[in-house]
Amino acid sequence: MSLDAVLARIDADLPKATDRLMEFLRIPSISTDPAYKADCDTAADWLVADLKSLGIEAEKRPTPGHPMVVGHVGEAAEGVPHLLFYGHYDVQPVDPLTLWKTPPFEPQIEDTPNGPVIRGRGSSDDKGQLMTFVEACRAWKEIHGSLPCRITFFFEGEEESGSPSLIPFMQENAAELKADLALICDTSMVSRGVPSIASQLRGMLKDEFTITGPRIDLHSGHYGGPALNPLRELSRLVTSFYDEETGRVAVEGFYEGVHEVPEDQLRQWKTCGFDEEEYLSSVGFTEPHGEKAYSTLEQQWARPTLEINGLWGGYNGAGSKTVIPSEAHCKITCRLVGDMDPDALRLKIRKHVEDRLSTDAKVTWDNDLEGSRAPVMDITRPEFEAARGALSDEWEREAVFTGMGGSIPIAGFFKKILDLDSMLIGFANDDDAIHSPNEKYDVKSFHKGIRSWARVLAALTKAA
Amino acid sequence: MSLDAVLARIDADLPKATDRLMEFLRIPSISTDPAYKADCDTAADWLVADLKSLGIEAEKRPTPGHPMVVGHVGEAAEGVPHLLFYGHYDVQPVDPLTLWKTPPFEPQIEDTPNGPVIRGRGSSDDKGQLMTFVEACRAWKEIHGSLPCRITFFFEGEEESGSPSLIPFMQENAAELKADLALICDTSMVSRGVPSIASQLRGMLKDEFTITGPRIDLHSGHYGGPALNPLRELSRLVTSFYDEETGRVAVEGFYEGVHEVPEDQLRQWKTCGFDEEEYLSSVGFTEPHGEKAYSTLEQQWARPTLEINGLWGGYNGAGSKTVIPSEAHCKITCRLVGDMDPDALRLKIRKHVEDRLSTDAKVTWDNDLEGSRAPVMDITRPEFEAARGALSDEWEREAVFTGMGGSIPIAGFFKKILDLDSMLIGFANDDDAIHSPNEKYDVKSFHKGIRSWARVLAALTKAA
Incomplete structure (x- = not known):
């Protein structure tokens, strides 16, 4: 032969x-x-x-x-x-x-x-x-x-x-x-x-936004109290992306186009030799931190994410600086599965943020970042x-x-x-x-x- | 004369x-x-x-x-x-x-x-x-x-x-x-x-902490989902510092030692010519954003704050990076009034954070920052x-x-x-x-x- x-x-x-x-x-x-x-x-x-x-x-x-x-x-x-x-x-x-x-x-x-x-x-x-x-x-x-x-x-x-x-x-x-x-x-x-x-x-959606609070950086003595702090605002918005109870993303319509993994494929995954304990412990985890209703492998392979890849604002040098910064910045990427539509999802995420903005806070989006199914x-x-x-x-x-x-x-x-x-x-x-x-x-x-x-x-x- | x-x-x-x-x-x-x-x-x-x-x-x-x-x-x-x-x-x-x-x-x-x-x-x-x-x-x-x-x-x-x-x-x-x-x-x-x-x-309390999630920076494809993201963790902790309803700081015991302003002094403040509208609008605000039960001037002069002066982690360069960072950092200062004790308050804030940490998250504090009544x-x-x-x-x-x-x-x-x-x-x-x-x-x-x-x-x- x-x-x-x-x-x-x-x-x-x-x-x-x-x-x-x-x-x-x-x-x-x-x-x-x-x-x-x-x-x-x-x-x-x-x-x-x-x-x-x-x-x-x-x-x-x-x-x-x-x-x-x-x-x-x-x-x-x-x-x-x-x-x-x-x-x-x-x-x-x-x-x-x-x-x-x-x-x-x-x-x-x-x-x-x-x-x-x-x-x-x-x-x-x-x-x-x-x-x-x-x-x-x-x-x-x-x-x-x-x-x-x-x-x-x-x-x-x-x-x-x-x-x-x-x-x-x-x-x-x-x-x-x-x-x-x-x-x-x-x-x-x-x-x-x-x-x-x-x-x-998994596909990918990239986005980035800036929250503006005061028009200029403020002195935390002169304005601390009355001032809207964009770092606090951004933290609140990021927190609102998630449902802590279930580990799911809380953006309305986020899971549209996501399909459950067919039974026979789940069976293959269960016996594929994936060492969950090693996967988690090698980076310092004792448990998976994603959607509670899904296994570690499903969280990684078959479920979408909304991840914060970068977040910054204010002073980050040595010691202390009593500043209330004008701006706070956030980079996000979503991992997409199934038939999730990156363009539609981008709008849902932006709406989520815009709907929850405080009075006097502004958001601007980077419009140069792409998405792929x-x-x-x-x-x-x-x-x-x-x-x-x-x-x-x-x-x-x-x-x-x-x-x-x-x-x-x-x-x-x-x-x-x-x-x-x-x-x-x-x-x-x-x-x-x-x-x-x-x-x-x-x-x-x-x-x-x-x-x-x-x-x-x-x-x-x-x-x- | x-x-x-x-x-x-x-x-x-x-x-x-x-x-x-x-x-x-x-x-x-x-x-x-x-x-x-x-x-x-x-x-x-x-x-x-x-x-x-x-x-x-x-x-x-x-x-x-x-x-x-x-x-x-x-x-x-x-x-x-x-x-x-x-x-x-x-x-x-x-x-x-x-x-x-x-x-x-x-x-x-x-x-x-x-x-x-x-x-x-x-x-x-x-x-x-x-x-x-x-x-x-x-x-x-x-x-x-x-x-x-x-x-x-x-x-x-x-x-x-x-x-x-x-x-x-x-x-x-x-x-x-x-x-x-x-x-x-x-x-x-x-x-x-x-x-x-x-x-x-106002007095001052300075503190700084780092949240560690995974042991090393992770790839958001390989670990996104199961990974604990320290930027999300930090955002959640920062958000927990505040009560959105009242605008008050939600750290237990935060207001110990704070006194109300005496009536006769409040009267002086009301007629002192402070131009609230100019104070707020000059930096882009239409309303004060502190404790709702207090006037703008009280928020600035007579009420304590817990302010985020710097927050950072992950990637902040141009474009996108699919990273789940190992660490997220936060600089805070509190403005203190009355008889607030900076040493006692430091412990309360740290306890607040430590009590709310997720499994697998760690916090480390900078112990070189001072406080003053x-x-x-x-x-x-x-x-x-x-x-x-x-x-x-x-x-x-x-x-x-x-x-x-x-x-x-x-x-x-x-x-x-x-x-x-x-x-x-x-x-x-x-x-x-x-x-x-x-x-x-x-x-x-x-x-x-x-x-x-x-x-x-x-x-x-x-x-x-």
Whole structure:
């Protein structure tokens, strides 16, 4: 059976695949720091060369920032999906360097209680993950002479610095990038050894407002008492966002468009190995603090939030200052789920504040902040169940459709700009220390990740 | 009658008195800026020389900062009080310089709709006010050959920069500075033309606390929902400080030691010319926002406050950051009245917070912030009513005992260190723009201020 041959090839080639990854990791492609601009370019060149070695028509494509890498291989065929694979070749900065046990761009294999790991910046986020797919393609090509379907490769070099060029590039090249399904390898497994397909992410609404009390900063002796203090006003408004009894958001209509999680999915979540105690205690909590009627996992994956990300006003230096400030500021973000409409929700939140303003208080809103609906994957598409089966086979453990608390903007952009559903499969572990010193990727994640993609390719193209 | 001779002398000497003040104002004695250290010294020398010209034994006394000026004149006598007069020769910085219509240290007389003013930095705060007393002494000396009682002059040069040397100097020289009554000329009239003796000031309690939620900053996608957000927690705690219905502070026992204002004083306040509408509207308010059961003036002068002076946590830069911060911070000050005990109140406020903390939230307090009781003058002392009569005579308008929302720390120090009551008489107007560009002092304030002090000296010593 040809899949077995591909898998055997992957096993045999693992040392060389690891060497290739190490070479890639040695390029310090830190996108946010201009000092590493040439290195980002080198990483893009490295990818182009590697894709070309697989017979893929790949090229580096300029942007106002770091280049994109786009590659095409294969022909569209009846009944076989055209896949787009996305990853990013840029990495996070490495500071504080003193906390690294080994130099971040001199990757090495290290033994740990959980098995060998590849230690180095980008090993997990995202070079190691990205290469699981490339190496699966390499093995497939070597066994079969060609890939099983048309595949577009799309790698960016600005994911860790806000992706400023991404949307314009996708808009300008929409026809070229259009495919049937996007595969994204930039996520974690829900717990060690449990293969996961992230099928429901949360959307995002950003807003910011300023409460103005007095026209100017006041002296708390001269005006303390009669003055409306905007910090007190803002605290009252923030407090009014919540119902303390239930832990719910108290903004009228906030939960419109929120759906309950179906029973069978809840069942998967209950047995997915999520370690609630570890999740909470690792950051200092003894209990979950969200909606009391929902489990910790539901609070994180399936329930919306209204979060205060920044709040400030008055004096914050050393000692004391007897000021009643003129202004108080608040930054909020909402995580959205289901069919929540960010534009409608923005109006509800603003109305909530405006309805509760004290006499003499004013509110002004920042109108430059965007919102995006929750990307909810259509897991009724047959590809999703096929991929879930392939992952279950590889990991000898039922794969689960998970939620994700975060937003993975790229999935939203694929939907919005290319009308493309995304399947998010990743093999990272929560202890990979991405964005932190001593980032690592388990060799097991790398090896079984490559094997997983080979199985997924086989399942999606029924070519095995 | 000899007081009339003194007053006539004051009238005749006004041009020269004004010239002397202008000379004093030309010295840029900005205490907070080290670049003006020599100028502060020059201002002290100027004062020493001027006092000596009145036959006062005056000298410049070194401190680790700017020097004090101390002068003594006259002998203690039975039935005649020994007075201590306090003022400060340093001034505020002048930035932004571009907003000054005339150079801040080139004082000039300028006509305005309210009459001529002396324009320049320090004209009102406090050189002009300080000189009203010195000029009264000069006229008295010239008519009578000597002053009517023993007087100690005490001028500091660090009032605008936190008075770091004041307490140590007073402690080291307590015996020398001890007197029967302190006179302080650094306050305003309650309204234009209404002579005022500030007889009740508010005390101050400072505190600062930090609420810690998660052990580290969290990603609002990964933890939003289950996470306790310290900004929300802090907002809830701040809100719990107040009873919205009554406008009162809701901390248990907060009002212990607060007394109602006596009826006759309330009557004075009602007719003192305080322009409530102007006071509120000048800073953008249409109504007072303090305790609903009390008038605006009572809220400012006679009622305690719990004010939020600074509140901050999370991200406050441009755009958005999806963070749930680990910490949120709050600076508070309370204005105290009557017999409120700052030490006891601190414990009550802390208990209020600690009793209401959520599970998993922690609070830490800054233990380096002080408190001071409200300095309440003993207006039953005969000197107070005598001075009030003298001021009423000069201004042809009943003088009033006013409150002051602020703290005038020097009055508290005189009480605490020298066990000395203070009488605060000043002739500034609210539109003097002290601490701001284009500071001025009405010529009328200067002229009638000098005459007022002559009358007060006469009344206190019954020497007229």
